[in-house]
Amino acid sequence: xxxxxxxxxxxxxxxxxxxxxxxxxxxxAVALIAVLLxxxxxxxxxxxxxxxxxxxxxxTNGAIIALVALGYTLVYGIIELINFAHGxxxxxxxxxxxxxxxxxxxxxxxxxxxxxxxxxxxxxAGVLIAMAIAMIACGLLGVGIERVxxxxxxxxxxxxxxxxxxxxxxxxxxxxxxxxxxAQVPFPELVSNANILPTDAIIFRWKDLLVIGVxxxxxxxxxxxxxxxxxxxxxxxxxxxKEAAAMVGINVNRTIxxxxxxxxxxxxxxxxxxxxFNGITVFNVGFQQGLYAFTAAxxxxxxxxxxxxxxxFLIGIIGSMADQYIGVRWTAIVIFAVLIMVLVFRxxxxxxxxxxxxxxxx
Numbered sequence: 088x089x090x091x092x093x094x095x096x097x098x099x100x101x102x103x104x105x106x107x108x109x110x111x112x113x114x115x116a117v118a119l120i121a122v123l124l125x126x127x128x129x130x131x132x133x134x135x136x137x138x139x140x141x142x143x144x145x146x147t148n149g150a151i152i153a154l155v156a157l158g159y160t161l162v163y164g165i166i167e168l169i170n171f172a173h174g175x176x177x178x179x180x181x182x183x184x185x186x187x188x189x190x191x192x193x194x195x196x197x198x199x200x201x202x203x204x205x206x207x208x209x210x211x212a213g214v215l216i217a218m219a220i221a222m223i224a225c226g227l228l229g230v231g232i233e234r235v236x237x238x239x240x241x242x243x244x245x246x247x248x249x250x251x252x253x254x255x256x257x258x259x260x261x262x263x264x265x266x267x268x269x270a271q272v273p274f275p276e277l278v279s280n281a282n283i284l285p286t287d288a289i290i291f292r293w294k295d296l297l298v299i300g301v302x303x304x305x306x307x308x309x310x311x312x313x314x315x316x317x318x319x320x321x322x323x324x325x326x327x328x329k330e331a332a333a334m335v336g337i338n339v340n341r342t343i344x345x346x347x348x349x350x351x352x353x354x355x356x357x358x359x360x361x362x363x364f365n366g367i368t369v370f371n372v373g374f375q376q377g378l379y380a381f382t383a384a385x386x387x388x389x390x391x392x393x394x395x396x397x398x399x400f401l402i403g404i405i406g407s408m409a410d411q412y413i414g415v416r417w418t419a420i421v422i423f424a425v426l427i428m429v430l431v432f433r434x435x436x437x438x439x440x441x442x443x444x445x446x447x448x449x
Contacts, residue, residue, distance in 0.1 A: 169381070175260050
């Protein structure tokens with residue numbers, strides 16, 4: 088027997104032993120994942136161009152979901168609260184962006200509406216201004232909700248805070264209903280729907296580039312802020328131990344407010360991108376997108392920032408593949424079935440529940 092054979096045999100034996108010692112739930116989960124990957128691989132071989140186009144759509148939708156999921160994760164990591172109003176803050180962000188682009192507010196016209204007939208520079212400036220104002224508005228709204236609704240209940244039972252979060256969600260949803268009405272509201276086509284690539288076999292539009300081009304810098308900036316700045320270190324300290332952080336001079340209330348500010352900023356940016364990408368918004372869009380984002384946060388590991396991003400992209404890709412190969416009617420079922428499977432087989436999520444922005448682990 089050669090040295091290579093001798094080395095391979097122990098490795099094979101260890102692999103078999105690990106399979107035998109694993110639980111039935113783990114085996115079932117691995118089997119289901121293997122079947123899913125095989126099915127996707129078959130589709131990729133049969134129709135590589137279509138598969139690649141759906142993958143691009145999934146990544147783009149996943150980028151929007153990831154930004155919203157980060158808002159859930161940031162808040163949970165600091166005060167262990169599922170902020171159900173966060174999805175509706177996302178909706179408010181899309182409405183603010185649409186209002187800025189229309190040039191009117193409360194019946195008063197401030198400037199001409201920015202539409203697809205406007206010049207390229209005007210459209211670009213309109214997108215940037217709308218996104219900036221939406222981010223500021225949603226950030227301040229998040230801070231206001233924390234100060235008015237959550238801060239007085241900080242030492243109350245968690246159920247009271249959870250019910251308050253649900254109540255704030257309904258309040259914001261009805262604000263959106265009164266603001267723009269019950270019907271879907273169209274967004275102006277400010278970003279071209281044309282394919283960037285020279286071939287039509289694979290579709291990668293300017294809209295996709297916008298979403299990726301905005302999401303990546305936001306993710307990098309958030310990572311730098313939390314990992315390298317003084318306020319980011321304060322957030323990590325508060326996430327670990329609020330009392331100890333207060334004893335060393337950290338303003339816990341201000342740190343929590345900044346966390347809600349960051350979550351709101353991400354919600355505002357993603358709300359405007361959602362409207363520009365899909366061409367519409369509606370008063371209850373925050374409910375569905377919020378559920379998808381919450382699913383992404385749980386899938387990656389609630390409280391885990393990296394997990395929220397990974398979960399967001401996975402939910403986006405799963406949704407786009409389900410749209411194409413299973414049917415649009417089944418997409419929500421598939422997404423939430425994945426959530427249930429993760430909770431059953433790995434309750435802490437794919438990357439583990441850190442329960443704090445400081446990074447921890449399982």
